[in-house]
Amino acid sequence: MIAPDIHRTIDAVWRMESARIIAGLARIVRDIGVAEELAQDAFIVALEKWPESGVPQNPGAWLMATAKHRAIDYFRRNKRIERKHEELGRELDARRDVPMANINVAMDDEFGDDLLRLVFTACHPVLSTEARVALTLRLLGGLTTEEIARAFLVPEPTIAQRIVRAKRTLAEKRIPFEVPRGAELAARLSSVLDVIYLIFNEGYTATAGDHWMRPSLCEDALRLGRIVAELAPAEPEVHGLVALMEIQASRSAARSLPSGEPVLLLNQNRALWDQLLIHRGLAALDRAEKLGGASGRYALEAGIAACHARALTADATDWKRIVALYSELARLAPSPIVELNKAVAASLAFGPAKGLRLVDALLTEPSLRSYHLLPSVRGDLLFKLGRFTEAHSEFMRAADLTRNARERQMLQDRAASC
Amino acid sequence: MRFLCIYKPSKGEGLPPTEKDMTEMGKFVEESRKSGVLLADGGCLPSALGARIRRTGEKYVVTDGPFTESKEIIGGFAMIQAASKQEAIELTKRFLKVAGDGETEIRQMYDPPPTK
Numbered sequence: 001m002i003a004p005d006i007h008r009t010i011d012a013v014w015r016m017e018s019a020r021i022i023a024g025l026a027r028i029v030r031d032i033g034v035a036e037e038l039a040q041d042a043f044i045v046a047l048e049k050w051p052e053s054g055v056p057q058n059p060g061a062w063l064m065a066t067a068k069h070r071a072i073d074y075f076r077r078n079k080r081i082e083r084k085h086e087e088l089g090r091e092l093d094a095r096r097d098v099p100m101a102n103i104n105v106a107m108d109d110e111f112g113d114d115l116l117r118l119v120f121t122a123c124h125p126v127l128s129t130e131a132r133v134a135l136t137l138r139l140l141g142g143l144t145t146e147e148i149a150r151a152f153l154v155p156e157p158t159i160a161q162r163i164v165r166a167k168r169t170l171a172e173k174r175i176p177f178e179v180p181r182g183a184e185l186a187a188r189l190s191s192v193l194d195v196i197y198l199i200f201n202e203g204y205t206a207t208a209g210d211h212w213m214r215p216s217l218c219e220d221a222l223r224l225g226r227i228v229a230e231l232a233p234a235e236p237e238v239h240g241l242v243a244l245m246e247i248q249a250s251r252s253a254a255r256s257l258p259s260g261e262p263v264l265l266l267n268q269n270r271a272l273w274d275q276l277l278i279h280r281g282l283a284a285l286d287r288a289e290k291l292g293g294a295s296g297r298y299a300l301e302a303g304i305a306a307c308h309a310r311a312l313t314a315d316a317t318d319w320k321r322i323v324a325l326y327s328e329l330a331r332l333a334p335s336p337i338v339e340l341n342k343a344v345a346a347s348l349a350f351g352p353a354k355g356l357r358l359v360d361a362l363l364t365e366p367s368l369r370s371y372h373l374l375p376s377v378r379g380d381l382l383f384k385l386g387r388f389t390e391a392h393s394e395f396m397r398a399a400d401l402t403r404n405a406r407e408r409q410m411l412q413d414r415a416a417s418c
Numbered sequence: 419m420r421f422l423c424i425y426k427p428s429k430g431e432g433l434p435p436t437e438k439d440m441t442e443m444g445k446f447v448e449e450s451r452k453s454g455v456l457l458a459d460g461g462c463l464p465s466a467l468g469a470r471i472r473r474t475g476e477k478y479v480v481t482d483g484p485f486t487e488s489k490e491i492i493g494g495f496a497m498i499q500a501a502s503k504q505e506a507i508e509l510t511k512r513f514l515k516v517a518g519d520g521e522t523e524i525r526q527m528y529d530p531p532p533t534k
Contacts, residue, residue, distance in 0.1 A: 012504035016453075057515075059508075112452075142501075215529065219419075219499060226454035253529075276458055276497065 006051045014043055015142035017060045021067050022139055023114035026177050028071055032121055033167030036139065038074060042067040115140075116231040117177050123192040124175050131166035132195045133202075134159055140227070141220045151217050152202065189232070193241045193298060196224050200245050205404075218249050229284070236293020239284045243302035246281030247309050250274040262410055266314040278309045300329045319349035336365040337373075344377055352384040372401035376411060383418060392418035420457070420527040421498050421506040423513070426490035427520035431464050439518075446516040454499070455509060461494040490521060497527075 018039055026035035042063050056062040122135040137143045137151075145163065149156040169175075180188040203217025225242045232238055254268035263269075285306055288299040304325045311317040326342035339362055347355020359378050368374045379394030395415035399408045435443070450456035462468070465483035472479045485491055496513070500506040503526065510522045 008502070008504040009508065012502055012508045015501055015505060016508060216501070219501070223454035223499065227452065230452035230454075280457065 006055070007047075009055055010043065010046055010050060013046075013055075013059045013063070017063055018043075018142045019115060019118065019140045020060070021064055023118040024064065025067055025071055026118060026121070027114050029074060030177055031167075031171050032118065032139065032177065033171055034074065036167070038070040039063075039067055041070045112231050113179070115227070116179050119192055119228055119231070120179055120188055121170060121175060121177055123188075123195045124170065125188070125191055126173050126175060127166050127169060129195070129198065131162050131169075132191070133199055134162045135166045136195050136224065137199065137220060138163055140224055143220065151214055189235060189237065192228060193237060196221050196228065197241060197245070197298070199224070200248075204248060215252060218245075218252070221245060222249060234291065236288040236291035237296040237298050239288035239291065240293055240296045240299030240302050243281045243284035243288060244298050244305055246277045246284060247302060247305040250277035250281060250309065256406075260406055262406055265308060266317075270312065270314075273309070281309065282306055295328060295332065297329065297333055300325050300332065304329075317348070319345050323349050336362055336368050337371070340368070340374060340377060347381055347384075352381045356381045356385065370401055372398045372407070372411075374398075375401070379411075379414065379418075383414075388418040391415075419500060419502070419506075419529060421500060421503075421524045422527055423496040423498060423506070423510055423522050423524045425493045425495065425513070425517060425520060425522045427493045427518060428490070429519070431484065431491060442516050446513065450496075450498075450509070450513075457497045457499055459494065459496040462492055465491050493517075493520070 021039045021042065022032065022035045025038050026032045029035050029038070045066050046059075046063060050056075118139060119136070122139050123132045127135065133152075134148055137148050138145065143151075145160045146156050149159040152159070179185075200218055200221030203214045203219075203221060222242075222245050225238070225245050229238045229242045250273050251265070251268060253274065254263060254270070254272035256262050281302065285299065285302045288294065288296065288302070293299050294303070304322050307318050307322050307325070322345040323342060326338055326345055330338045330342060340359065343355045343358035343362070346358055356378070359374070359381060362368055362374060375394040376398035379391045379398060382388075382391035382394060392415050395411050395418065399411035399415065402408050402411065447456065447459060465485045465488075468483040468485075470481045470483075470485070472481070498506060498509060500509060503524075506524050506526075510524055514520065514522060
């Protein structure tokens with residue numbers, strides 16, 4: 001029987017150390033699935049030994065040393081298997097080219113590079129977005145399959161299978177464990193950033209279920225973002241993304257009432273905004289801008305978030321600047337959703353009539369046909385223009401379209417107030 | 419979840435940290451930032467520059483430092499983000515390993531509960 005205390009300690013150490021250990025192993029065995037198994041083996045040894053011996057002085061180093069031994073065993077075993085393969089005339093595995101004597105040297109190399117390789121591999125475009133998300137949380141966030149399943153409200157076997165399949169795909173397609181270079185880097189980096197932001201958003205505005213937010217997912221995403229920002233400090237967009245997430249997270253406490261009802265940005269009690277996160281977000285945005293990244297997608301979005309964060313009251317918001325930032329964003333990545341947001345900003349900078357004209361231009365947009373925010377925004381503008389009957393039907397339409405129970409309630413309430 | 423960590427070194431005030439101490443702590447702080455857990459931190463100047471302000475009833479009593487009568491004086495603080503209290507404890511052990519003997523009190527900060 002393992003003392004629950006030790007168990008919790010080992011869980012915590014796993015979360016803190018597993019990414020580094022898996023990353024270090026993956027560079028040597030060239031297969032993140034195998035690397036993860038070896039790392040887990042090391043933790044199983046810890047589970048067996050630590051309750052008796054106590055937690056070692058440096059648990060990370062202990063685990064790494066144990067994992068190294070497992071890697072050596074793996075190569076020995078593998079060599080035997082390969083010999084059999086040879087006898088059978090099969091092709092040899094590429095792993096053979098890592099001489100055993102080099103393992104220890106290889107494991108002690110710069111860990112940051114390995115972690116970055118792990119980030120890029122887990123977010124490889126050969127994988128589906130869902131698989132990238134699950135693998136990133138598992139390998140880099142140190143979450144268990146069960147935790148990921150709970151966060152995404154998906155049955156655990158689904159996530160487990162997703163991860164198994166993702167690892168198999170990476171192995172079968174022989175995806176190299178490396179940081180992409182040159183022209184490939186930009187596209188691959190944006191895949192990494194998109195995965196992190198998707199995790200954040202799943203926590204920030206739960207797309208399904210009865211909860212408006214799942215803060216632990218936001219924290220996981222923030223942590224991943226901060227790690228990647230330090231692993232690739234010269235990449236402005238990483239800082240842009242971190243800035244965006246820090247500033248959005250700063251509003252968590254103000255986004256809903258104790259009853260759970262969501263509060264729109266402009267109605268939020270700004271005294272509840274977390275100044276520490278705002279400060280960190282503005283600093284990250286500053287870093288992105290100093291690196292010449294002010295016009296990156298995430299930096300632009302962070303710039304918009306920063307306009308809100310800097311305004312002491314909603315009235316003090318620099319809406320004209322926000323409209324300009326949205327225009328730039330729309331040029332960079334044309335999207336009806338950006339246009340919709342721009343329309344909202346324009347209504348506040350230049351009046352609801354101007355906003356409504358921009359929104360109405362989006363009514364024929366096929367991708368927005370079932371997007372609840374279009375009728376929701378339109379309802380708001382019509383309401384402000386005193387066109388209550390039209391506003392009512394727009395709010396009701398929006399309520400029908402949203403999948404979030406809390407949001408639906410809020411929209412129905414607004415309809416009732418028309 | 420977030421924790422406020424308050425460090426109270428065992429050794430008394432007076433001796434400024436050596437260059438080696440500073441380098442090691444600098445390295446630790448940098449690593450903690452890079453791993454995304456350290457949100458804010460700071461070290462305190464000698465307590466002679468501080469004061470304690472106490473309110474009893476309607477009265478305020480201000481006691482200037484140094485706080486010679488105190489056994490342990492706050493040396494610094496950190497605000498960390500951890501996935502669990504256990505993780506915060508593990509991080510604190512690592513901090514103490516670098517900072518030296520003393521006690522760190524960790525307190526979970528109020529976070530708005532996930533809304534239902």
